[in-house]
Amino acid sequence: MAIIERETEVMVPVTVTPTSTYGVLKRPVSATGWRAWVFTVDHKKLGLMYGATAMFFFIVGGVEALLIRLQLAAPNGKVLNADLYNQMFTMHATTMVFLFVMPMAAGLANYFIPLQIGARDVAFPRINALGFWLLLFGGIFINLSWFLGGAADGGWFMYAPNSGPVFSPTNGIDFWAFGLQIAGIASLTGAINLIVTVLNMRAPGMTLMKMPIFTWMMTVVQFLLLFAVPVITVALFLLSFQRNFGARFFDVAAGADPLLWQHLFWIFGHPEVYILVLPAFGIVSEVLPVFSRKPLFGYPFVVFSGAAIGFVGWGVWAHHMFASGLGPVSVAVFSLTTMAIAVPTGVKIINWTLTMWGGKLYFSTAMKFSIGLIVLFTVGGLSGVTHSVAPSDTQQTDTYYIVAHFHYVLFGGAVLGFFSGFYYWWPKMFGKMLNEKLGGWNFWLMVIGMNLTFGPMHILGLQGQPRRMYQWTEARAGEGFFNLAFWNLIASIGSFVLAVGILLFLINVVITARNPTKSPLDPWNSRSLEWMTSNPPKEHNFDVIPTVHHLDEFFHRKYEEDSATHTMRQIATAEEIMAEQERNADKHIHMPSPSYWPIVLAGAVPIITFGMIFSHLIAVIGGVILLFAAFGWALEPSTAPESDFENNSSQGTALDKVGH
Amino acid sequence: MTTDTTHTATSAEHSENHGMSTAGYIRIAAILAAITALEVSTVYIDFGPFFLPALLIMMAVKFVMVVSYFMHLKFDNKIFSLMFYAGLILAVGVYAAFLATFKFFIQ
Amino acid sequence: MTDAVVHGHESSTGISNVKLGMWAFLGSECLLFGGLISTYMLYRGRVTGGPRPAQIFDIPFTSVSSFVLLMSSLTMVLAVSAAHKNEDRKTNLWLTVTALLGATFVGGQVYEFTAFYNEGLGFSTSLFGSSFYTLTGFHGVHVTVGIIMLMALVGIFKRSEVPGKKAEVVEMIGLYWHFVDIIWIIIFTLVYLIPV
Numbered sequence: 001m002a003i004i005e006r007e008t009e010v011m012v013p014v015t016v017t018p019t020s021t022y023g024v025l026k027r028p029v030s031a032t033g034w035r036a037w038v039f040t041v042d043h044k045k046l047g048l049m050y051g052a053t054a055m056f057f058f059i060v061g062g063v064e065a066l067l068i069r070l071q072l073a074a075p076n077g078k079v080l081n082a083d084l085y086n087q088m089f090t091m092h093a094t095t096m097v098f099l100f101v102m103p104m105a106a107g108l109a110n111y112f113i114p115l116q117i118g119a120r121d122v123a124f125p126r127i128n129a130l131g132f133w134l135l136l137f138g139g140i141f142i143n144l145s146w147f148l149g150g151a152a153d154g155g156w157f158m159y160a161p162n163s164g165p166v167f168s169p170t171n172g173i174d175f176w177a178f179g180l181q182i183a184g185i186a187s188l189t190g191a192i193n194l195i196v197t198v199l200n201m202r203a204p205g206m207t208l209m210k211m212p213i214f215t216w217m218m219t220v221v222q223f224l225l226l227f228a229v230p231v232i233t234v235a236l237f238l239l240s241f242q243r244n245f246g247a248r249f250f251d252v253a254a255g256a257d258p259l260l261w262q263h264l265f266w267i268f269g270h271p272e273v274y275i276l277v278l279p280a281f282g283i284v285s286e287v288l289p290v291f292s293r294k295p296l297f298g299y300p301f302v303v304f305s306g307a308a309i310g311f312v313g314w315g316v317w318a319h320h321m322f323a324s325g326l327g328p329v330s331v332a333v334f335s336l337t338t339m340a341i342a343v344p345t346g347v348k349i350i351n352w353t354l355t356m357w358g359g360k361l362y363f364s365t366a367m368k369f370s371i372g373l374i375v376l377f378t379v380g381g382l383s384g385v386t387h388s389v390a391p392s393d394t395q396q397t398d399t400y401y402i403v404a405h406f407h408y409v410l411f412g413g414a415v416l417g418f419f420s421g422f423y424y425w426w427p428k429m430f431g432k433m434l435n436e437k438l439g440g441w442n443f444w445l446m447v448i449g450m451n452l453t454f455g456p457m458h459i460l461g462l463q464g465q466p467r468r469m470y471q472w473t474e475a476r477a478g479e480g481f482f483n484l485a486f487w488n489l490i491a492s493i494g495s496f497v498l499a500v501g502i503l504l505f506l507i508n509v510v511i512t513a514r515n516p517t518k519s520p521l522d523p524w525n526s527r528s529l530e531w532m533t534s535n536p537p538k539e540h541n542f543d544v545i546p547t548v549h550h551l552d553e554f555f556h557r558k559y560e561e562d563s564a565t566h567t568m569r570q571i572a573t574a575e576e577i578m579a580e581q582e583r584n585a586d587k588h589i590h591m592p593s594p595s596y597w598p599i600v601l602a603g604a605v606p607i608i609t610f611g612m613i614f615s616h617l618i619a620v621i622g623g624v625i626l627l628f629a630a631f632g633w634a635l636e637p638s639t640a641p642e643s644d645f646e647n648n649s650s651q652g653t654a655l656d657k658v659g660h
Numbered sequence: 661m662t663t664d665t666t667h668t669a670t671s672a673e674h675s676e677n678h679g680m681s682t683a684g685y686i687r688i689a690a691i692l693a694a695i696t697a698l699e700v701s702t703v704y705i706d707f708g709p710f711f712l713p714a715l716l717i718m719m720a721v722k723f724v725m726v727v728s729y730f731m732h733l734k735f736d737n738k739i740f741s742l743m744f745y746a747g748l749i750l751a752v753g754v755y756a757a758f759l760a761t762f763k764f765f766i767q
Numbered sequence: 768m769t770d771a772v773v774h775g776h777e778s779s780t781g782i783s784n785v786k787l788g789m790w791a792f793l794g795s796e797c798l799l800f801g802g803l804i805s806t807y808m809l810y811r812g813r814v815t816g817g818p819r820p821a822q823i824f825d826i827p828f829t830s831v832s833s834f835v836l837l838m839s840s841l842t843m844v845l846a847v848s849a850a851h852k853n854e855d856r857k858t859n860l861w862l863t864v865t866a867l868l869g870a871t872f873v874g875g876q877v878y879e880f881t882a883f884y885n886e887g888l889g890f891s892t893s894l895f896g897s898s899f900y901t902l903t904g905f906h907g908v909h910v911t912v913g914i915i916m917l918m919a920l921v922g923i924f925k926r927s928e929v930p931g932k933k934a935e936v937v938e939m940i941g942l943y944w945h946f947v948d949i950i951w952i953i954i955f956t957l958v959y960l961i962p963v
Contacts, residue, residue: 123784196788200778226795234802247897255813330761689841700830719956730844731945740790747794751801
């Protein structure tokens with residue numbers, strides 16, 4: 001079969017010979033080895049690098065979580081001292097939110113948005129690379145603090161005045177603030193890039209309401225990032241200026257209002273919640289229809305409820321602050337808006353349920369994870385509604401009940417969604433299917449583990465166990481069913497069950513990588529455009545840019561409705577559609593060329609922030625590198641000029657051969 | 661508003677259509693300068709109860725004029741307006757609510 | 768079989784990627800300056816023994832430098848207009864004038880900061896001081912970045928090595944420049960003209 005034969009050939013990227021020097025350096029040309037990754041601007045490679053980085057930080061954050069649970073498994077825990085415990089829970093949350101969930105979503109968006117909209121790359125490939133390197137360097141920068149005097153210890157929302165130099169004299173919070181700033185630039189550039197990509201680079205015929213739902217949800221996320229990141233940027237600058245340059249922003253002695261930080265943080269922080277969970281909603285909305293053999297129920301409702309969540313998400317931030325003395329008017333207003341935002345979320349859950357209703361359900365691992373999300377996210381959503389009731393929330397604030405709530409929405413929502421995506425898209429990304437049997441074990445251990453871990457926390461919280469206390473004592477643990485010792489032990493056991501579940505996933509990845517069996521072209525009988533190309537996709541994604549006529553275009557190319565019986569009958573296989581594309585392939589596809597500048601520019605930023613903390617001279621050096629890289633960048637066209645492409649010569653390139 | 665939605669070519673080639681003449685730009689700049697002079701005069705002349713609303717209105721007029729004419733938003737594709745005003749309106753709404761929780765407006 | 772270059776084909780909306788990206792960025796910047804302005808508005812009256820805004824603001828001076836920045840928007844738009852007509856010399860001239868006006872504004876700000884500091888308003892003096900210098904400083908950094916871009920552009924044009932469409936590059940820097948100007952329009956009214 002033509003597709004399989006070509007695969008090795010397709011892996012050879014376009015050869016570019018730089019004839020001219022732009023600014024300072026010639027273009028990188030290596031197409032193999034580490035240079036092919038480090039200087040790449042290919043959205044798929046960057047997507048995979050985002051994913052690998054996120055997975056690494058997932059493990060780091062997971063180990064931190066296990067240490068926390070070990071400490072709390074028994075009364076008077078001795079695993080960590082109080083100081084280290086503070087650092088541990090702060091970095092666990094920071095790592096999971098900013099260095100795992102956000103980059104993982106960015107990675108999946110990077111990989112699949114261009115494929116789903118029928119584009120060959122993103123709008124700004126070099127900015128895309130810049131975003132990845134900034135994220136990686138920002139993540140490393142934050143974690144450097146472990147080795148340079150101690151990590152941040154103020155909790156992930158770093159309330160003032162606790163974050164001031166008086167209460168946190170190490171450099172941990174400085175690293176934290178600057179590191180998040182760097183990751184923030186990455187998110188902002190990524191958001192601009194993907195918004196422009198989605199608006200401008202859709203295949204002919206793909207109107208907004210024909211876009212796959214994952215792309216839609218990710219677009220909402222990018223708009224949230226676009227507008228939310230600058231708010232935390234302001235907050236982090238105020239904090240850094242206070243800690244490093246003597247500003248007074250959170251200095252109560254000077255008349256400062258500590259609520260300033262809380263407001264700025266949560267104006268960012270609540271949209272952030274939807275930034276974390278909407279990608280998973282998008283994945284689930286892709287997976288459920290495929291394995292229910294039905295189109296998504298009420299596609300426009302899913303789209304508009306997603307947009308509504310994005311919009312209303314801006315008006316609910318103060319519900320994180322009900323216990324701070326906002327005053328009755330503010331509390332009442334934010335209570336009501338918070339109850340309102342449950343509505344569009346409920347709409348989505350109804351849509352997913354009705355998508356499965358009457359479908360021919362196929363319980364693949366991806367499907368199991370998606371169903372797991374519907375159930376467990378709903379649990380978290382319901383405990384969320386209890387927070388919207390301000391009197392009840394006042395009781396729950398800063399207890400384990402809150403911890404239980406946000407782990408159900410984040411682990412039950414975001415993480416299960418990602419795993420569903422991994423199992424669903426693995427054959428697309430790597431050309432091999434993850435082991436389904438191991439996947440089943442992976443799923444059940446994760447679900448059982450997470451319920452054992454986070455379920456008891458509802459009880460612990462309502463019994464009054466505060467979050468962020470490094471020890472609890474036997475004397476105050478209570479008796480009977482509500483005994484804190486019992487439920488803390490269950491939660492700690494659960495966390496290790498969960499860890500084994502995730503370990504099984506990693507084992508599955510290794511087993512799959514060693515397994516020579518290739519995946520079929522369209523293993524799940526999928527519906528959207530990303531499946532209308534080889535596994536993994538060629539560098540230029542599509543031999544010919546498809547013209548789109550339907551929502552679920554790929555499905556409609558495979559199936560046609562029989563007008564007599566109103567049933568779908570197959571008119572083409574995926575292989576036939578691919579073969580058809582190859583025959584009509586575009587010639588002379590010029591992909592954006594690799595570049596040194598993204599990694600150099602990104603590398604300069606942590607040098608500057610490092611200098612801000614330790615020595616301004618280092619910051620100046622970083623600034624010079626930044627300026628140098630910016631000029632190099634500006635002088636280099638993103639696609640090498642025509643004369644640099646070898647396919648003007650008689651031999652032609654790999655891609656040229658593909659065309660025949 | 662005469663937003664040109666039908667034009668589809670890249671802006672660089674068709675800017676003559678949505679640009680203005682040099683004289684037009686100078687006229688806009690003159691109006692902006694005049695408003696600025698009026699703004700500064702409020703420091704020296706007592707406008708009584710109209711002081712605050714007048715200043716805010718003049719600020720908004722200048723803002724919209726620069727955005728509409730110098731930044732061509734009035735003549736350009738609607739998507740640009742949507743993108744920019746979405747951010748602007750969100751910023752005004754969110755930060756006004758933020759200041760309201762500090763009872764800023766009833767001091 | 769058509770020739771297809773990845774970025775060569777007509778975009779779905781018919782508008783250029785760079786311009787759309789620039790407007791998205793400016794929309795995002797609204798939230799950044801909104802946060803800084805709100806922080807200043809909240810803190811402008813909290814002076815803890817330091818000077819009050821009305822005691823140190825020099826309205827005639829700031830009015831002149833505001834006027835200079837406003838006029839730099841005019842010269843910028845003339846540069847964009849000339850670039851679209853491919854009048855290279857005029858483009859370069861207006862870009863240079865814009866950069867000079869911008870530099871005058873930044874120079875004025877440096878003078879103003881020095882004067883305020885001598886009158887007893889340091890960065891750490893009070894909440895008013897911290898939030899005033901942070902807000903106007905952020906704006907000043909934006910203007911400075913704009914000046915660097917303008918000067919770089921003039922330099923690059925002399926060597927005529929600009930990648931992409933020349934007029935579009937000028938237009939993008941123009942959008943950034945005007946945005947910095949409109950932020951100053953707001954700062955001038957809210958910070959300088961409306962008393963505490």
